[in-house]
Amino acid sequence: MNVVYLGLGSNLGDRKLFLESAINEINRLPYVDLLAVSQLYESEPESGDETEPAYLNQCCSVETALPPEELLYTLMEVEQKLGRATKGDRAPRSIDIDILLYGDEVVLNDDLTIPHPLMHERAFVLEPLADIAPDVMHPIIGKTVNQLLEELLKEP
Secondary structure (H helix, E strand, O other): OEEEEEEEEEOOOOHHHHHHHHHHHHHHOOOEEEEEEOOOEEEOOOOOOOOOOOEEEEEEEEEEOOOHHHHHHHHHHHHHHOOOOOOOOOOOOOOEEEEEEEOOOOEEOOOOEEOOOOHHHOHHHHHHHHHHOOOOEOOOOOOEHHHHHHHHHHOO
């Protein structure tokens, strides 16, 4: 079994309900056991478009025997079930679920990159992740989630 950390975000509709629904759907997945869920955090959209709604963000940890790619496709089904329409990387969305860390594995292929390539640059990922996994080590950078967050918050 592998401990996996997921990042969730929503900036359309009832954001809190979408996040709660996503957590409930994840909790019902076969071969996936929900371990922990962070607090909710609000953040401005990465697009810089001031007319775009703010995001609510959250992280959770799960334990699973599913291989990374199979977990990805399963999570994409959850997103589709909750009404996500794919319109681009930074488009507004009802729900977004990213695999941040999958144990200490590094995965690089056309469909999936683990660890998430931008997680260490995003407070909206690191803050909720620090709630549930402050001492987890980034397998490439070699720093804990807390260390990454502290460094990011110190930047001017």
